Amino acid sequence: MTTNTTNATAPAVRLAGVTKEFGDVRAVWGIDLALRPGEIVAFLGPNGAGKTTNIDMLLGLTKPTSGTVEVLGMEPRKAIARGLVSAVMQTGGLLKDLTVRETAAYMASLFADTRPVDEVLDRAGIAGLADRKVGKCSGGEQQRLRFAMALLSDPALLLLDEPTTGMDVEGRRAFWSAIRDDASSGRTVLFATHYLEEADQYADRIVLISQGQVVADGTGPQIRALASGRTIRAWLPDADVAAITALGGVDHVEVRGESVTIHAKDSDTVARYLLTATPARDLEITAKGIEEAFLSLTGQGESA
Numbered sequence: 001m002t003t004n005t006t007n008a009t010a011p012a013v014r015l016a017g018v019t020k021e022f023g024d025v026r027a028v029w030g031i032d033l034a035l036r037p038g039e040i041v042a043f044l045g046p047n048g049a050g051k052t053t054n055i056d057m058l059l060g061l062t063k064p065t066s067g068t069v070e071v072l073g074m075e076p077r078k079a080i081a082r083g084l085v086s087a088v089m090q091t092g093g094l095l096k097d098l099t100v101r102e103t104a105a106y107m108a109s110l111f112a113d114t115r116p117v118d119e120v121l122d123r124a125g126i127a128g129l130a131d132r133k134v135g136k137c138s139g140g141e142q143q144r145l146r147f148a149m150a151l152l153s154d155p156a157l158l159l160l161d162e163p164t165t166g167m168d169v170e171g172r173r174a175f176w177s178a179i180r181d182d183a184s185s186g187r188t189v190l191f192a193t194h195y196l197e198e199a200d201q202y203a204d205r206i207v208l209i210s211q212g213q214v215v216a217d218g219t220g221p222q223i224r225a226l227a228s229g230r231t232i233r234a235w236l237p238d239a240d241v242a243a244i245t246a247l248g249g250v251d252h253v254e255v256r257g258e259s260v261t262i263h264a265k266d267s268d269t270v271a272r273y274l275l276t277a278t279p280a281r282d283l284e285i286t287a288k289g290i291e292e293a294f295l296s297l298t299g300q301g302e303s304a
């Protein structure tokens with residue numbers, strides 16, 4: 001449904017059956033997603049997963065090949081024209097010789113109606129840097145300035161595309177603490193990242209995407225639980241993959257030459273089977289880390 005006014009009950013973001021093709025490339029391949037107002041959501045995925053393409057569609061910069069993209073119950077361009085959506089991009093757009101306050105004030109002068117400059121600098125945690133030249137600010141501080149500028153229109157939805165790339169740990173921490181403090185006022189935040197830890201630490205919800213599709217969607221603990229299994233490796237020529245797969249709690253079996261690798265929730269059952277019903281040797285059982293879960297969920301672990 002498209003309306004001319006902000007629809008308070010509409011999802012902050014709605015993607016329904018969205019695909020986007022660039023020639024032969026399927027950048028987005030059937031995404032259905034609804035974000036509730038006030039959620040902080042991470043779009044987590046490896047390079048080329050389709051994160052930027054989704055964000056570009058939400059910003060009205062590109063149209064889907066098929067499906068519906070809505071922001072606050074309306075077409076993205078309409079929501080943007082009303083100042084309901086802002087974005088923080090990775091680079092560009094800052095003049096080194098202006099001060100932090102001058103930069104935000106200049107941006108504010110382009111809009112008819114904005115929040116006060118000092119208020120947005122404060123929200124972004126850079127009020128103390130107001131008189132510093134942009135060229136003297138660190139990458140993280142410049143990014144918080146971009147965040148301050150994005151807040152000028154007091155947007156209901158804030159989109160951030162890999163906002164902390166290149167920042168050190170402290171810069172990242174300061175950046176996210178400003179975003180989180182601000183979001184407690186009810187703003188919806190959607191950020192793209194390929195840092196698992198960043199998604200886990202700062203998002204209420206993680207949408208894991210790979211090859212243009214949602215492969216997992218849940219809270220940090222739910223996504224971490226996907227990593228709760230064990231990996232069992234053993235020397236076992238002619239492994240009976242069907243028999244192993246049929247054991248309870250086995251997620252994945254991979255045979256390489258004379259060895260077999262099994263991902264399972266219940267490693268005891270698998271180990272017992274291997275040791276009693278097969279000639280398996282050299283058993284090795286390791287906890288599946290979240291990094292490994294991420295790689296296997298996004299299909300990157302297969303060639304590792």
Ligand SMILES: Nc1ncnc2c1ncn2[C@@H]1O[C@H](COP(=O)(O)OP(=O)(O)OP(=O)(O)O)[C@@H](O)[C@H]1O
Nearest residue numbers: 022025027045046047048049050051052053054194
């Ligand atoms: N304008 C374009 N023309 C052709 N192919 C494109 C275009 N934009 C994106 N793609 C392709 O679409 C796929 C998804 O790209 P996208 O930039 O959305 O991924 P991403 O998850 O943001 O990746 P990254 O983390 O590297 O930024 C990639 O295969 C990319 O090469």
